[in-house]
Amino acid sequence: MAYTVRIQQASVEFYASEQDNLLDSALQAQLNLPHGCKSGSCGACKCKVVTGDVELTDYSSSALSEDEITDNQVLLCKAHAKSDLILDIPNFSQSFPIKTLPAKIENLTKVGNVAIIQLKLPANQKLAFYPGQYVDLIYNGESRSYSIASAPHQTSLELNIRYRPGGTFSEAVWTQMAVGSIVRIRGPLGNFTLQNSNSPILMVCTGTGFAPIQAILQQMALENNQRAINLVWGNFTANDFYNVEQLKQLSQQLNLQLTLCTDQETEGFYTGLVTQYVEQNFPDLAKSEVYACGNPAMIENLFNLATNKLNLNKANFFSDVFTPTA
Numbered sequence: 374m375a376y377t378v379r380i381q382q383a384s385v386e387f388y389a390s391e392q393d394n395l396l397d398s399a400l401q402a403q404l405n406l407p408h409g410c411k412s413g414s415c416g417a418c419k420c421k422v423v424t425g426d427v428e429l430t431d432y433s434s435s436a437l438s439e440d441e442i443t444d445n446q447v448l449l450c451k452a453h454a455k456s457d458l459i460l461d462i463p464n465f466s467q468s469f470p471i472k473t474l475p476a477k478i479e480n481l482t483k484v485g486n487v488a489i490i491q492l493k494l495p496a497n498q499k500l501a502f503y504p505g506q507y508v509d510l511i512y513n514g515e516s517r518s519y520s521i522a523s524a525p526h527q528t529s530l531e532l533n534i535r536y537r538p539g540g541t542f543s544e545a546v547w548t549q550m551a552v553g554s555i556v557r558i559r560g561p562l563g564n565f566t567l568q569n570s571n572s573p574i575l576m577v578c579t580g581t582g583f584a585p586i587q588a589i590l591q592q593m594a595l596e597n598n599q600r601a602i603n604l605v606w607g608n609f610t611a612n613d614f615y616n617v618e619q620l621k622q623l624s625q626q627l628n629l630q631l632t633l634c635t636d637q638e639t640e641g642f643y644t645g646l647v648t649q650y651v652e653q654n655f656p657d658l659a660k661s662e663v664y665a666c667g668n669p670a671m672i673e674n675l676f677n678l679a680t681n682k683l684n685l686n687k688a689n690f691f692s693d694v695f696t697p698t699a
């Protein structure tokens with residue numbers, strides 16, 4: 374059975390079945406509602422049910438508290454319609470249209486266990502997006518989500534794909550994809566973007582969580598945006614970093630301090646977790662915005678640390694959570 378869901382702010386409607394969660398139903402209807410992890414852990418898809426009934430499935434209590442449930446708040450990625458609904462979605466904006474487009478691999482470079490792919494869209498097609506958003510990459514009938522690592526003004530679309538041994542999708546990327554291969558992309562998706570303010574910025578990422586950060590930095594360089602940025606990027610080893618020379622060049626155009634963290638002790642790198650570095654070096658984040666990208670555990674730890682111990686206002690924490698997928 375399908376129900377009608379109306380977004381109060383915009384008089385926009387979409388249909389939702391009981392089987393699909395509200396976020397998936399909206400995305401199928403080409404509506405890019407606010408979201409991040411799609412797994413009930415980040416809270417980015419939180420909204421209020423004004424009228425109607427929903428059923429919530431498994432979610433993290435750090436993403437949705439008992440008080441919020443009492444206040445009729447839900448997570449779109451974990452809510453299923455049980456009647457027609459009206460939703461109050463504070464950050465709703467009709468972003469760029471979601472498109473599914475073919476793309477040709479123009480360049481493919483492997484650095485350690487990361488494939489850096491440059492995609493070229495057909496000459497008569499454009500993908501408008503905000504730096505920090507992601508696309509679904511569709512190949513051989515399967516799809517995975519990857520942040521766009523390039524800025525909108527660039528002529529090709531960069532994706533950073535980490536190799537996961539035995540993973541069907543990343544195996545296909547590593548063994549079958551080559552320059553000239555045709556894939557499809559669907560997007561733009563997600564709501565991880567730079568806020569329009571002058572607050573100091575703390576960016577924290579792990580692994581290929583660097584991809585949306587790179588896109589945001591490239592856009593800031595283009596605009597000669599001189600907001601103060603501290604970037605803390607963590608990996609297991611020094612060999613896991615990629616695009617570092619490019620990043621150092623970008624930092625010369627920006628007001629950016631870079632710290633690279635590794636688990637293994639290496640000269641020139643901070644040894645330890647990104648959260649340890651943040652705790653030791655940023656005792657007061659009251660005036661800052663924090664942008665975090667990486668695995669769910671790091672994001673959750675950083676959120677708890679920054680908001681409970683380092684004075685960060687919860688509203689100034691922005692995250693792009695990705696759950697490792699094969």
Ligand code: FES
Nearest residue numbers: 409410411416450
């Ligand atoms: S909790 Fe729904 S997208 Fe993260």
